[in-house]
Amino acid sequence: MKISAILNNIELEQFALPEFQRGYVWGREDVRGLFDSLYRRYPVGGFLVWTTQPDPETVRGSSPSSGVAVKLLLDGQQRATSLYGVMRGRPPEFFQGNARAFTDLYFNVRSETFEFYGPVKMRDDPLWLSVTQLFQSDLADVIKKVPQHTDGFEEMLQRLMMLRGIGDVELHIEEIAGDGRDLDEVVDIFNRVNSGGTKLSSADLALARLCAHSPQARNELRHLLDVWAQAGFHFKQEWLLRCATAVATNQASFSSLREVSVSDFSVALKKAAQGVDFLLNLLHSRLGIDHNRVLASTYALIALARLVSDSGGSITDVRTQQRILFWYVHAFMWGRYSGPVETRIRRDLLALEADGVDGLIDEIAQWRGSLEVRPDDFVSSSVGARFYPLMYILTRVNDARDLENGLSLSQKMLGLHSNLHLHHIFPKARLYNAKAGYNRSQVNALGNFCFLTAESNWQIGAADPAEYLAEVEKNNPGVLRSQWIPEDEALWSIDRYPEFLEARRHLLAVAANEMLANLEAGREAAHTDLPLPPADSLVTAAPTDEPPTREDEDDPEVVAIIALAEALAIAAPESHHEICDDETGEVLAVADIAWPQGIQTGRTEPVALLLAPDPMTEEHLGERGYRFFTSTQRLVWHLEELLGVDIDGDQVIGEIAADESPSSTPGELS
Template identity: 50%
Template sequence: MKISTALDYIDNQELALPEFQRGYVWNRSQVRSLMQSLYRNDPVGTLLIWTTEADAEQMRGTDKGSGRVRLLLDGQQRITSLYGIVNGHAPPFFQGNAKSFTNLHFNVDTEIFEFYGPVKMQDDPTWVSVTRIFNDDIDVVVDDIHGGEIDRARGFTHMKRLNDIQSILNRDIHVDDITGKDRTIDEVVEIFNRINSGGTKLSAGDLTLARICADWPQARENLMQIKSGWSKHGYEFTLDWLLRCVTAVGTNQAKFPGLCDLETDEFVSALGATEKHVDFLLNLVGSRLGLDHDRVLGGRGAFAALCWHVNQSGGYIGDHAEQQRILYWYLHCMMWGRYSGSVESMLQRDLDAFEADGIDGAIEELRKWRGDLTVRSSDFDWSTKGARFYPVLYMLSRTRGSRDLCSGFELKQDLLGKGSDLHVHHIFPKALLYKNGFDRKDVNALANMCFLTAECNLKISDRPPTDYMEESAEHQPGALESQWITTDRDLWETDRFHDFLTDRRERLTKAINDLLDGLYAGHEHFDEEVGTGSSIAIEAPIEDDVSEDVASLLELVIEHELRAPFVDDEVPNPETGEPIATAALNWPDGLQPGLTEPVAYMPSVDGETASALSAAGYRFFTKSEPLVWYLEDLLGIDIDGDQVVGDPDEGHAP
C-alpha cells in the first residue's frame, strides 16, 4: 500500500486508527527519526490491518453496504505522524499531543529534519516547512528559498532533495491483512503480539475498544468522560478496568469479546448502568471502610463482579446486612490478592457464584479458594506502602476510632484545616533505626507506620518514641492505644524495636478480625447512609520524605500540571499481578493518562528488571535528566534552560 493511499483511506474513513488506551505517544525525536529514515529510503516496518465486520447502520466509513471496517493495528504511531506532517493537523478522533508532529522543517543544505525554532530558522530560508513541501509546487518553494536569484547547480540540488521528500508519498509499505469472519478478538491479539514482540503489547481490551469504536465512534470519548468524572473525585481507573466492569454488567462474562456481540444501544445501556453501580460501590467502600481515595482503594478487580450483582439487584442494595457481607467479601479479595493472577478465570467463577447464590455464594467460593479467611499477625509482616495490607492499616485508622497523637482528634473525614490532611508517620524514625543498624525492610515495616495529621507529623518529626509517646500518653490519654501502640515503655526503646513490631502486629490482627467478624454477622454500625449519586472522595494525601531528585521531579510535575505519580510504588506484572520492582515515582497511566505510556523513575535497575519493565509496556528512567528531557519532548518546551527541547544531543531549539 502506498503511503498516500493509506492517508487517503483515513480521510475517506475507509481505514480507522483504533483509539487504543495509550493514544498517540510518540515524541518529536521519534517523528524526526521516521522522516529521516523515509528520506534515506531506509526500512520503516510494515502495517498490520484487521478487516472485520461492523454494524452497517452505526459504522463510520464509506463501505456501509458491506459492513466492513479496516482497523490499523500495527503502524498507528507511524501513520498518525505522517498524516499530521503531510496535512499540518491531526487525523480525525486524534488523542495525543499534536505538537509532536506539527511544524517539522527540513534544511535543504544539511538535509536535516528539525522542529521549528525561531532563533535558528526565522531568517534562514534554507529551513522549509515539511508540510509545505508536501502541498506546494516545488518550483515555487525553490524560488522562495533563493529569493528569485537561483544558482543553477545549487537550485538543482535543492529541487532534487525536495522532490525526494514529496516522493515519500509514493513509497510502498508492506501490509499484513488479517481477514476472515471466524477471527476472534483473542486470535487477533495473539497475532499482533507475536508480530510486535519487541513493542508495546496489545490487550484484548484494546482491540475490543477499537472494535466497539467502529460501530459507535463516540465510545472512547464517553468512556474517557466517565473516567474523568471519577478522576475529579480522586480515583484513577484504567479503560481496561472500566471495560471489564461493563463486560460483566452487559454480558455476565469475564472475557472482553462478549462486548462485541452487544448491539450499540445495549452497550450504551450497560455503560450507563456500570457508571451508576461503580458510584454506588465507591460510596459504600468509602463511607463504610474509609477507603475514600485512589491510593488506598485496593482490590479493584472485585468491582466487576460486584457491579453485576448490584445490577441484578436493581441498581441499589439498601439492606445493611447485605452491604456488610459485600464489604466482607471485598476486603478478603483485597487482602489476599484474589485478582492479582488470572483475572478472567477468577472473575468468571465469582460471576457464576453470584448468579447461583448471591453474596453468600461469592463468600463460599472465596472460602473454597482461600481455605481460611482468618487474618494472622504474619500477614502484617509487610514493608513499604505498596503492600496489600497498607490500605487495611489506613481503613482501621479511619473506622476504628484512631486518634491523632498530638490533638487527640479522631482521624475522620470531617477534619478541617490546612494541617488536617493525613500523613504517614514512622513510629520509630527512619534516621534513628538506620543509625542503629536496622535494614530497610524493618524500617519500612507496616507495623512501624501510623497515620497522623500533617501538623502532628511535622511536630513530632524525628523525635524518638521514648520522647513523644510519653508526651502523648500524658496529654492525650488513650490516643496511643487507639493507634494499636503499646503503652509498655520498655518496648519504646530502640533495642526492643523488633518486639514492638511483634506486639503491634498482634494488636492490628485482632482489630481487623473483629471488624471482619462484625461485617460477616451484620453487627457493624455506621454513622451515615450510602448514597447513589456521584462518589465523593475525601482528600488525604499520603506523603513521606523523598530524595532531592525525586522532590525536584515532583515540583516539575506540579508546575506543569501533569498527573501526580505514586511515590515508592510497586510496578506489577500485568499478567500475574506480582510486583516487578518498586519505583521511586510511578505513573501507571502515563504522565498524560490515556495519551502516553506508563512511566517510572527508578534510580537503580538491573538487567532482568529492565526487561520485565519493557515487557510491561513501561518507559523507565534511571536518572532524572533523561526524564526531564522526556517531559520537554512531551510538552514541546524547554524546562531545564539549556535552550534545547529534549536530549541536548538530539534536541532542537524551542
Template identity: 50%
Template sequence: MQVTQILNQIDSGDIALPEFQRGYVWNRDQVRGLFTSLYRGYPVGGFMTWNTAADTAAARGGVSTDGTIKLLLDGQQRATSLYGVIRGQAPKFFEGNAQAFTGLYFNVVDQAFEFYAPGKMKNDPAWIDVSALMGSGVGSQIPTMQALAAGDNALFATYLDRVNAVNEIQRRDMHIEEVSGADKTIDVVVDIFNRVNSGGTKLSKGDLALAKVCASWPEARQEFNDARTEWRNAGFNFKLDWLLRVVNAIVTGKAPFSSLAGVPVADVQNGLKLARKYVSAWLNVIGGRLGLDHDRVLFSKFALVILARHMHLNGGQLPDAATQGRLLAWFAHTGMWGRYAGSTETFLSQDLDAVNNGGVDALIDVIRQSRGDLTVRESDFAGSTMGSRFYPTLYMLTRTQAARDFGTGVPLSASLLGHLASLDVHHIFPKAQLYKAGYHRSDVNAVANFCFLTKQTNISISATPPATYMPKVEASQPGALASQWIPNDLALWEVDRFHDFLAARRRTLAAAANQFLSSLESGATPQPDLISAAPAELPAVEQDEAVSEVDELVAWLLDEGFSAPERDVEVADEVTGEYLCTAEAFWPAGLQEGIGRPVVLELDERDVVDQLAARGIEAFTTVVALRGYVERLRAGAIE
C-alpha cells in the first residue's frame, strides 16, 4: 500500500492507534533518518495492524468508522512521522512532541534533510520545505530550481529530479501485515505487540487495564491526563498508572489492576471524579500540616492511594484533625522507610486490606510490624543529595517546627516558606571550604549539612566558614541556630570537625523527627498557623555544580527530543524490591519512552554499576559518559 493511501486511511479513521500504545517518542534525528532512507530507496520496515470490529475497538482519539478498523501494532512512529511531515500537521491520534517532525527541509544541492535553521537556510533557495512541497507539488518548485540552476539546463533537470524524488516518497509502497481473527483478544494482541516491540518497553498491567477501560470509554485517557495536568500545574507529577491505581483502590478496594475487569464504566468514571477530589484534598492537608508542598518532597506518592481509599470509606470526607494527624504520621513513615520503593502492588494490597478492615490503627500496626521499630535514628539522616529519603523529612521539620532564617529571624513556617520564591537550600559548611579541605561530594551534600534560608541570607553568607558567620547569627538572631538544629558546641563549627558536626546534627534532627511524628500519631491538634489552604509554590533552590551539570544535560536531551527523567529518585529491583541506588536522573522506560533499556545517572554510588547492568539497566556515573552514550546512540553506533 502506498504511503499516501495509508495517510488517507488515517484521515478516514480506517487506520487508528490502539489505546494501549504509548505516545509519539521519536526525535528529529530519527525523522530525518526515515526521510533520508526513503529518499535513497533504502528499506525502512513495514506496518502491522490489528483488524478488529470498530464498535468494540479502543482507539486513541475515538473511532469514526463502521465495520472493521485497523489498529497499528507496529510502525506508529514511522506512520506519525510520515503523516506529520507530509500533511504538515499531527494525526488526530497524536500524543507527544510535534516539534520532532515540524520544519523538515531538503537541500537540492547536497541532498540532505535537516530541520529549519534560519541562520543557515533563510534566503537560500537550495533549501525547500518538505511539507510545503508535499502539499503544492513539484510544479511549485520549478521557478526556484530554474533560478538556482542559473541557466544551466542540465543542472536544472538534476535539481528537479531530486525534488521529484522527495515528492515521490508519498507514493512509496509499504508492506502491511495484518493480525485478525476471533481468537485475537486484546490480551493476545498485547502479547503480540510486546513481542514485535521487544526492543522497547513492554506494556504494563496498567496499560492493558486502561486499554480495556477505553474500549467502553474512549475519552478515558484524556480525562485521566486532564487530572494529571491539574496536579502538575500545582507542582505534583503523577503517572497514568499511579492515577489508575487510585481509581482502582476507590472503586474496588484492591491493588491489582485485574480487579477492574468487569467493573461498569460508570463506576470507573465516578472513581476518577472522586480520585481528583480525594487526592487534591489530601495534597492540601499534606501541604498544610506537613509543609510538603511540591513534588520533590512528597515522600510517598503511592501512600496517597491508601489515603484516598480511607477518605472514600469515610463517606468521601476528610477525617477529623486527630485522625488526620495519625494518617500523616503513617504517610511520613511510608516515605522514610521506602515502603513502596519496590514490590509496590504487594505492599499496596497489604495496606488496602488493613485500611479496609481496621482503618488507621491497622495501617500503623502493619508498618510497625514490617519495620519492627518506627524510631528515627541519627544514622537515618546519613544520606546525601536531595534524593535522600530524609531530605523531605528535613524540609518537613523546617516547615513545621518554627525553624528561623539566619538573617531575618523570620520563622520559615508552613504558611510562609513555600511562598518565598527566593528560598535557597543552604550548605551550612560551604561547599568551597569543604572541597578545599578534601571532603568527598557525598559529605559535602549530606542532608545534615543542609538547611533552608531566604535567598538574601544565603547570598550574604556565601562561602564564609561557619566558625565566622555562626557567632554573628547567634548575636543578631538569638536562637535561630538552635531552631535549625545546629549544635551549640563552637568547636564543631570548625571545618576539621565537620564529621563530628554532622554526627551531632543528625542526633538533634532524629530527636526532632521522633518528637514531631509522635505528636502526630498521638492525635495532637495542629497549630493554627501551620494550616495552609492549598499547596504552596515550588521554591527556587540553589544548586551545586553537579546538579547544574545534570540540569544542563536534561535540557540538552529534551531539546534533542529525548524524554524527561525522574530526578533524585530511588531505583529498586522490579521483582524483589531491593534498593539499588538513589539516582540523580532515571529514565525507567528508556531515554526515549518505550525505546531501549532503562537508563540511570548515579554520580555517587559508582559500585552499583554492575548490579544495575545485571538487571538490564544502562548505568552511568558521569554526565560526560552519558552524553557520549547519547551521541553514539544518535550516530547509530548503538542499537
C-alpha cells in the first residue's frame, strides 16, 4: 500500500491502535533517519495489522461503527506516527506522546540532508525547506522559495520531486485476520514481531487483559494518579496496578490478576486508593511528608495498602500507626525495594499475613540485621540520598526551629511561605572558593544541609557561618541545638568544615535513633497529636503554598538537564539514580542523572551523568553497561549525535574537542 493511502486510512480511522500499545517513543534521530531512508528509497520495513471488529473503547484513534472492521497496528506504530506527523503536520488521533519529536523537520536541497530546525543555521538560508510544508503546499509554491539563480537549480528541483514522491512509496502490510484470536495470543504476536522495539511488560499485559473486558480501567487508574499528582505526589501506573494486585490477591505478581474478575478488580482498586490516601495522610500528619521528593520509597506503600484494606480502610490504633511509620522509615533508609521488587513485596505480604505490622518489622530486621542509624549513614551527599528524607522528617517532627525567626518548623506551620527550603549551613560559594578546594560531594554533604523557610534562607544567603551562626544563637537561644548544629564555635570556620560535618553526623544519628525508638514503641510526640483527616480526604502539604520546586532543592545542572530532556521529547531521566546491591540493598553508586533504560527507552544503552565522579562509581556504572559522562557539555554533545539536533547553538552536531573521541565501549568518553 502506498504511504499516501496509509495516511488516508489513518485519517479515516481505518487504522488504529489496540489499547495495549504503548505511546510514541521515537526520538528526532529516528524520524530523521526514516525520511532519509525513504528519500533514498531504502527499505524501511512494513506494517503488521490485526483486522478485527473491536469494541470502540478498546482501541485508540478510531470510533468504528458496528460491523466495520478496523486494522489495529501491531507493528509499525512509530513509523506510521512519524509519517503522519511530518507529512500531515499534526499527530494522528491515536497519538500519545510528545509531538515535538517529529515537528520542524527540514531538508537541504543542496546537501540532501535532513535536520530539525535550528534558527541560527537555517533562518537566512533559503536552501533549507520545511518537509511538512513541502507535503502540505503546492509544489510550485515551494519551488518559488529556492532562488532560481542558484547553481544546480534544476538538480534541486529533481530532489524536491524525489522527496515529494515519498507518498508514492509502497510499504508491505501483513494482516492477521479473524476475530477468533484472543488478546493473549495477539499480545504474544506483538511481542514476537516487536523484538527490536520495547516489549510489553508484565504490567502492560495485565492492564491489556483488564482493558479488554473493562475499557474504563485505564482511565480509572489515570484519574487516581492525576488526583495524587495534584496533591504533590507522583506515582506510576505500574505502581498503582501493583497496589491493586496486592489488595485483590495478596500477591506481588501481576499474573495473579488472571483469576480476578473485572468487578473484583474495580473493588480492589477503590480499596487500594483508599489505603494510599490514608497512608499519605498518616505520613503527612505524623512525619511531615508533604511533597514527592521526601516521600522516599513508594513501593513500601504497596504492602501497607493491603494492611489498611484488611483493616477496613483505616487504622485507628495509635500504636499501630506509629509502628507502621517505624517500618516505613526503615524501608526507605535501607533500600528495601532497591533489589528485586516483586520478590521483596511477596515476602512483605507473607510477613503481613502472618503477623501484621509486627511481621513486617521482623522481616526487615532479619533482612537488614542492625536497624541502628550510625553517623556514617549521613556521609552521603545530594538531595537524592536516602537519608535526605530522614533529615526532613526530623525537622518536621522534632520541633526544629527556623534559624532566623526561631519559629517551629513542624508540620503544623501555616501561611504563604510555610514550606521548607534547603539551606547549606556552610554556603556553597564559600566552600568552593576556600583554599582547601572542597569538591561538589563535600559541599553537598548531608551534614551541611538544614531546612528553613524561604525568607530565612534568602536572608542568610552566603553569610560566613562563623558570624551568622553566633548571631542566630544569640537572638534565639537553643536554635542551633534544635537543628542538630554543633555549638562548638571552633568548628564554624571554613578550614574546620570536615570536623563540623563529622560532629553534626553524630548529632543527627542520635536524633534519628531517638525518633525511631519512639515510633517502634508506639509513642507519639507531644507536637504530633493532630487528628488524622478522613481516609478518603487526601490532604496536601500546605493549601496556601506550593511545595518546594526542583529548582529550590536540586543542583542547577541537574535541573537544566531534566528541562532539556523534556524540551527534546526524550525519556525523562531519573535524578540521583542509585546503583544498589540486589541482596543487601546497599548503595554502591549514585549518578546525578541517569537513563537506566536508555535515552530512547529500551532501544539505546543506559546513560548517566556524574558531576562529581569517583573511581568506584565509574566502575559500578561500567559493570552495568552504562555510558557515562562527567560534564553536562559532554552529555549534550552525546545527545546531539544521538538525536541529530544542534542543542548548544554552535551549528555543529556533536562538537567534541580534537583530542577527544567517543568511547567504543561502555564507560566515560575519553
